[in-house]
Amino acid sequence: MLKQSAKLTKTVLLSGMLAASSAAIAQEEMQYGITPPQVNAQTYILMDYYSGAVLAALNPDQRQYPASLTKMMTSYVVGQALRQGKIHNTDMVTIGESAWGRNFPDSSKMFLNLNQQVSVQDLNKGVIIVSGNDASVALAEHTSGTVLNFVDTMNQYVQQFGLKNTNFTTPHGLDDPNQYSSARDMAIIGAHIIRDTPEEYKIYAEKEFTFNKIKQPNRNGLLWDKTMNVDGMKTGHTSQAGYNLVASATNPSNMRLISVVMGVPTYKGREVESKKLLQWGFANFETLKTLEANKEVSEQPVYYGDEGSVKLGVLQDSFITVPKGKKAELKARYELDNKYLQAPLAKGQVVGKVIYQLDGKDVAVVNLQAMQEVKEGGFFGNAWDWLVLTVKSLF
Known part of the structure; x- marks a missing residue:
């Protein structure tokens, strides 16, 4: 699984992680210094x-x-x-x-x-x-x-x-x-x-x-x-x-x-x-196939929910395109939109992103999704979570 540091992000090598992924990806004009052919078209x-x-x-x-x-x-x-x-x-x-x-x-x-x-x-x-x-x-x-x-x-x-x-x-x-x-x-x-x-x-x-x-x-x-x-x-x-x-x-x-x-x-x-x-x-x-549909990338704690944690990944396979021979140099990190995830969370809800990097440049982004629904928790559980978050916010 991809790992996350205390600062919300950490870069890791993808070696052996390449599997399969899709439409959640954003990969626009590529800047790799590979000159395209001359094309006679408007x-x-x-x-x-x-x-x-x-x-x-x-x-x-x-x-x-x-x-x-x-x-x-x-x-x-x-x-x-x-x-x-x-x-x-x-x-x-x-x-x-x-x-x-x-x-x-x-x-x-x-x-x-x-x-x-x-x-x-x-x-x-x-x-x-x-x-x-x-x-x-x-x-x-x-x-x-x-x-x-x-x-x-x-x-x-x-x-x-x-x-x-x-x-x-x-x-x-x-x-x-x-x-x-x-x-x-x-x-x-x-x-x-x-x-x-x-x-x-x-x-x-x-x-x-x-x-x-x-x-x-x-x-x-x-x-x-x-x-x-x-x-x-x-x-x-x-x-x-x-x-x-x-x-x-x-x-x-x-x-x-x-x-x-x-x-x-x-x-x-x-x-x-x-x-x-x-x-x-x-x-x-x-x-290259990157993240496989319904395969866990990370598990994160959830506050104010009927579950204590949620698995994160993608619901559709995603792919990225890189220059030939660069596969081994590809790196990835993930970032959460919020430091602490809070219920309710819908299945498929975007909670962050996976960012792919090559030669020090970000080359593609995939939305990171909740792979399961997390409903709101009960009164006592929510009160405890409020206390935990209050204490964490002090540090």
Whole structure:
């Protein structure tokens, strides 16, 4: 277990402590002096999926036209509706005027015909694999009744994810002055798709889709690259947006990276720049499991409670990302928010933090949580605890 000194903190080596951990972690832009590659994009980001660490970035919060990257949120909304049983893959959708393929000339589409009956499963593939604007409208109407309602749900998830530079006005992503996103926000949306809708994410790896006897390839050319294991995600392009690509890949160590490039000048360039980032990330960093869910880090006394102590740890696994070869140098300490813990405490309540340090710098923080509920104690016990704390406060 991590130890704590009388001053609330103590640094200890993590040797042998590395296990597993998650979303409670805060690990932002990393300052390790490792120069990222030159990337020809208006904005980009490279993020570790498990730790959330940003390994490299250029203008990551700059608002851009997302183009068809918008469909990532469209597919997320659909994936959640499927999980919740609001819609089903076997539902047959009648294609109306608004989703008719003829309404989207000179843009990507599934080639839906008016009054055609199409399954939700096929429409979903039409959105993800071939970036169908027509399929996006058809799914939006089927899922939420109207496109307006669907877009409202998209923006509810924007708020839920804490995205600061994203607003959607359409389910397909054709340019609109009020529709924008950023490289950082798109990486976060991508991570949510992988984590929250794994069945949905499998579709992103499919290389082609045939509908109405029309065979179309997935526009993410990195799926065919045999030098790396790319299994998603999404391309986007309009004249104002330039060429965009969100890509995700894993390596043999089960590290997963998400790259986003936006505003690349050429079709092929978005693949070239994304590959640069992914290969650089895998070559220079590794992701380590740190705190394991429900595994005790420390046990601390509790005052005014029906229990005399509480176990502290994390309720979800967490990870951190460090430069390769630095694992043995990683140190950690924990700090409590208050010197003396007092009931009531709810299970999962944040009572402190674990801070990871490398080369004398803090590189990541994980919330330290109460692993059990501690209710308020009785009158006599509370009176004794008051006396104990009063005496301690004198020293």
